Amino acid sequence: MPVVVIGAGPVGLAAAAHLVERGIEPLVLEAGPSAGTAVREWAHVRLFSPWAEVTAPAAEKLLAPTGWVRPDGSAYPTGGDWAEHYLKPLADVLGDKVRFGARVTGVSRLGRDRVVDADREQQPFTVHILHADGTEERITARAVIDASGTWSDPGPIGGDGLPALGERTAAERISYHVPDLKDPAVHARYAGKRTAVIGSGASAFTALSYLADLAKDTPGTHATWILRRGIGGSTFGGGEADELPARGALGLRAKAAVDEGYADAVTGFRTTTVEKSDEQLVLVAEDGRRLDPVDEVIVLTGFRPDLSFLSELRLGLDERLQAPTALAPLIDPNVHSCGTVYPHGVKELSHPEKDVYLVGMKSYGRAPTFLAMTGYEQVRSIAAALAGDQEAAERVELTLPETGVCGGAGLFDEPDAAQNGEGGEGGGCCAAPATLQIGVGAPASSGGC
Known part of the structure; x- marks a missing residue:
């Protein structure tokens, strides 16, 4: 029987490569029509990790005999x-180890629902698949290794989730x-318009910088940046102190969008209502504040x-983050506010249901701190464990770059991670007053640790 990997994204395919390296047969099931279906939906967004950090070593070994050459690592x-x-x-x-158009609709133990104990671990998993042709x-x-990500379920506008x-x-x-403002239809949607951007992570920074660039060429384009928390020393990331320079620069571009007047920032704003006003929208907060009408809203509040489809399995998940119980304390944005996540593997990703794992962004649940290299380390460890190499499974083979800030938000790579919620919201040593509001040119809260 194969090890089923759900999702042919970066971490799912890396899992397959590691399994092959270990002599284990993988079967990757991808709901979309191609490798990286979700990644292709944000094809226009540039990663802030270089090529050297977004390819898995086991995958490179598989690719090398084909003549594949990794692009410039820098x-x-x-x-x-x-x-x-x-x-x-x-x-x-x-x-043929990868099947496209194969959507997993359910996973269980053969002949056992989640209630039945008898001989449970002796039964194989049964995976239910719906193919693109309806069969x-x-x-x-x-x-089963679930690397299906979180892209399909974005967070809503509402401050209560x-x-x-x-x-x-x-x-x-x-x-x-x-x-994607290079798309003519999308460009027309935002050019000369007022747009509200909701969120405080890398995707919000990206959207703000895109809209600022558009405003420089198109009069009337303006953004209102809505944060559920305040603005403090860590709001815009680590800047020059970030060990991933492109990540630090992204936050500085968002700050420049506000400082140069292309965006206004409104903080402590938790939306409860979206009202229509003629052809525009008005956002209303739980404290009664009403913002000026906008033409468009971009919601980047996480996934x-x-x-x-895992409801018949016995998963051990944290009640807040929906991440594996042992992993959650390492990534919890309520308390983990210093920008680093300890590398982890099979031990932290195990569940009461033996031999089922959530990996990649899905393993982080609602936490916003995922990096691709973290996922590669996860599946290396899991493949070793499935091969019976416990020493390799428990060994740490990864050092993560630090953000250079004391704040929960900011450690992201893929947009399905980067479109984070309010990482560190309501906690962390850099929290600013929740009701702070700044306009163009107004100073941010001093914050800091």
Whole structure:
């Protein structure tokens, strides 16, 4: 029986490469039509990790005999580059070990629902699949590695984690992803318009910098940046102190958008209602504040894991983050506020249900601090454990770059991680007053540790 890997994104394909290296047969099931389907949806966004840090060593070993040459390790790929020049060749090498158009609709133990104890661990997993042509299939697996990510379930506008009143009816003017302003239709949507950007992570920084660039060429373009927390010393990331320079520069570009007047920042604003005003939208906060009308809203408040198809498995998940119980304390943005996450593997990713693992961004649940290299280390450890090499499984083979800030938000790589919620919101040593509001040129809170 194979080890089923759900998702042919960066971490799913890396898992397959590590399994092959260990002599274990993988079967990667991807709901989309190609490798990196979700990555291709943010093809226009540039990663802030260079090529050297977004390719898995086991994958490079598989690719080397094909003549594949890793792009310049110091260059920064876009999502499109990553998918086309790394993920696609990797899937091609894996060949029939990857199936596209195969959506996993359920995973369980063969003949056992989640209630039944008898001989549970002796039964293989049964994986239910819906193919793109509508046919169904059932396969058995010795283990399941879920690397399906969180891209399909973005967070809503509502400050309570639920859709704001009016959010659904205003859907035609709301986007949940960083806009591709090189697309003529998208460019026309935001050019000369007032846009609200909700969120405080790397994706919000990216959207603000894009809109600022657009405003320089198109009069009338303006952004209102809405944060649920305050502005402090860590709000814009680590700047020059960040060990990933492109990540630090991204925060500085967002700060410049505010300082140069292309965006206003409104803090401590937790949206409860989206009202229509003629052809525009008005956002209303729980404290009664109403913002000036805007033409468009970009919501970048994080993503959530889809756990519905795992409902018959016994998962051990943290009640807040929906991350594995042992991993959650390492990544909890309420308390983990110094910008580093200890490298981890099979021990922290195990569940009461033996041989099932959530990896990649999905393993982080609602936490915003994921890096691709973290996922590669996860699946290296898991593959070693499945091969019976416990020493290698427990060994740490990764050192993560620090953010250079004392703040929960800011340690992101893929936009499905970068579109974070309010990392560190309500906690962390750099929290600023929740009601602080700044306008163009106004000083931010001093904050700091």
